[in-house]
Amino acid sequence: MLSVKGLKATVDDKEILRGLDLEVGAGEVHAIMGPNGSGKSTLAHVLSGREGYEVTGGSVTFEGRELLELDPEERACLGLFLAFQYPVELPGVNNTYFLKAALNAKRKYHGEEELDAVSFMRLMKEKLKVLHLDDSLLKRPVNVGFSGGEKKRNEIFQMALLEPKLAILDETDSGLDIDALRVVANGVNSLRSPERSMLVVTHYQRLLDYIEPDYVHVLAKGRIIRSGGKELALELEEKGYGWIVDEAAA
Amino acid sequence: MSATPDDVLPGDAKTAAQTSTKAAEAEAEYGHLVRSEYEHGFVTEIESDTLPPGLDESVIATISQRKGEPQWMLDWRLAAYHKWLEMPTPKWAAVHYPPIDYQSISYFSAPKKKELKSLDEVDPVLLETYEKLGIPIEEQKALAGVAVDAVFDSVSVATTFREKLSEAGVIFCSISEAVQEYPELVQKYLGSVVPPTDNFYTGLNSAVFTDGTFVYVPKNTRCPMELSTYFRINEAKTGQFERTLIVADEGSYVSYLEGCTAPQRDENQLHAAVVELIALDNAEIKYSTVQNWYPGDEEGRGGIYNFVTKRGDCRGDNSKISWTQVETGSAITWKYPSCILRGDNSVGEFYSVAVTKGKQQADTGTKMIHLGKNTRSTIVSKGISAQHGIQSYRGLVRIAGKAEGARNHTQCDSLLIGDKCAANTFPYIEVKNPTAKMEHEATTSKISDDQLFYCRSRGLSEEDAVSMIVNGFCKEVFNELPMEFAVEAQKLLSISLEGAVG
Ligand SMILES: Nc1ncnc2c1ncn2[C@@H]1O[C@H](COP(=O)(O)OP(=O)(O)O)[C@@H](O)[C@H]1O
Ligand SMILES: [Mg+2]
DSSP: OEEEEEEEEEETTEEEEEEEEEEEOTTOEEEEEOOTTSSHHHHHHHHHTOTTOEEEEEEEEETTEEGGGSOHHHHHHTTEEEEOSSOOOOTTOBHHHHHHHHHHHHHHHTTOOOOOHHHHHHHHHHHHHHHTOOGGGGGSBTTTTOOHHHHHHHHHHHHHHHOOSEEEEESTTTTOOHHHHHHHHHHHHHTOBTTBEEEEEESSSTHHHHSOOSEEEEEETTEEEEEEOTHHHHHHHHHOSHHHHHHHHO | OOOOHHHHSOSOGGGSOOEEEEOOSOOOSGGGGOOOOOTTOOOOOOOEEEOOSOOSHHHHHHHHHHTTOOHHHHHHHHHHHHHHHTOOOOOOSSOOOOOOOGGGSBOOEEESOOOOSSGGGSOHHHHHHHHHTTOOHHHHHHSTTEEEEEEETTEEEEEOSHHHHHHHTOEEEEHHHHHHHOHHHHHHHTTSSSOTTSSHHHHHHHHHOOEEEEEEEOTTOBOSSEEEEEEEOOSTTBOBOEEEEEEEOTTOEEEEEEEEEOOOOSSOEEEOOEEEEEEOTTOEEEEEEEEEOOOOSTTOTTOEEEEEEEEEEEOSTTOEEEEEEEEOOOSEEEEOOEEEEOSTTOEEEEEEEEEEOTTOEEEEEEEEEEOSTTOEEEEEEEEEEETTOEEEEEEEEEEOTTOTTOEEEEEEEEEEESSSOEEEEEEEEEEOOTTOEEEEEEEEEEOOHHHHHHHHTTTOOHHHHHHHHHHHHTHHHHTTSOHHHHHHHHHHHHHHHTTTOO
């Protein structure tokens, strides 16, 4: 599914990713943990094609394609999805309209017929039900005036609708109270499938109580310094990041 | 007496509170999206009957004669002409253009086929033109409730829904026809809101106007459909001097839609229209414009000069006039749809979206003149500048001494795309009554990289993302447009911005 080899990236000539390796197979859920500033969001942004990052080394393939050569929209159409750590507000742009445009852009890319308003509404209702969400957010402008929890739920809803092959969740848990966290986690779990892989980026172990990962990686100073099963997350919870970082440096 | 622009809009911009904003950041990397050809830039081949260029008394007499006008109309024109000869061209507008040679313009052009009773008789080439414009008249006919008085060059060639309107007693016809059929109404109201001496361009228009639209809605009548006229300049070097007069009698309501597109041209074309609206007691007029004159090439060559005087007079108590406009074209736009709130409790509204890109210049805004008691006005202006576009919002709110309890809310938002464009805001406020409540808000923003990336990460192209964000920015104004028109406006905005990012 996703293969990252020796990825190096800089921002403003500052090296953030320093030779990162990661293999994600179909249907797998990988957690990426690490201290603040270790480069988690940078990794998510580089994978989804955000401008402003310079890739200085390494390669990334996604479903056999050179991911780094593609525009963000093409990556999205091929099935990559990023749930933003800080979802962006689009004043005046109706959420439903936005989602429909996004879905139809993807369908068009794959040579499928665009959905009309009626079929789209039907699909939306279905997805809302699965995620146990109400439709109040859909009539409002994208993320404008949404609470932190609403923004994150909206991200998960977009993911459900766009049915990505690989979803990257960037700190979807941060800023959520326990109830919101549960809603989001349930949403994510209901989207787990043998064809869909997930990269769950988080700072805290907490989310992993709800979303059980197949693998846990520790990212520090731009590299994956430790990988393991879900028990690694528990160890981190207990001991913090310091000891691994120190070990890696030693 | 009605206020005139010269006394209404201060001539010296430097005295005004001025906020000028230039985008500071480096030009974004989306320059490749910048260049789009003018979609509606094609010329229709229809034989026309055109007067040779030039303007003098005999030209005016010829125009009047060709139109079969009565003597009073000719006298009115000639009086306007003589005043015009003495008038200076306005110098204060924040726009720059080479002097116009008024003797090189032809003042009359009419398609040879005239007086058609149904669409079947319309020249197929003309119908094709409308089709190319995406406003097929056949479809318009079928579309529920839209009557189209198609102004093609200077003479109306197709009028539909006449019967339904006449059942309601609504008069909707060309101004020339009105001069002949309803001389009392025309004589009573023509020039009563915008006198020929108002400014240079109204003087010229009054002397030579060749066509336009007349609407009269009788007392206590709700006009049964949206009235719509599509304007289109089609004859090389033919200036357009449209004259629109809309009278809403007591307790009546009318919504009028005006849309314009123009074919590509080598030389700048002058457009100096006059629009007068009169709302009597308890009457309401809603006037919506979607305007897409040819803006010129990337250097600004060949675009339309759009010098329009639009003014509404809330003459009666509890009357209301709303202007909604979406402006994407013209090399130079100079217009300030205004409201004179004369009647007590009368309401004036101005909702505007203006786009300037390439070398376009727009100096637009509104004037709200509060004369009556408890008068209210709302101004919402959304300006979008891209490339080298320069945009100035110039708004005047004047509260006269007797306008007890007047209120105004003004909101002026600018969206900048790239770092070479500019947006200026010149709000003028004159308050002569201490009970007035005034609110003014102004913002300037840019489309952020975050917003673009967010959209693109959902699969939308950069172009679609920009168009979506810009349309969102304009939402409040589009909400004021009638449904079909709102869709057109969004399409137009997307088309005009297809090139405009960078
Ligand atoms: N646009 C930027 N300009 C300069 N430095 C940046 C930028 N974005 C991120 N960084 C730096 O890169 C490092 C990693 O940031 P980030 O990927 O956001 O970390 P995390 O998500 O793991 O907290 C931090 O030191 C941060 O300050
Ligand atoms: Mg982060």
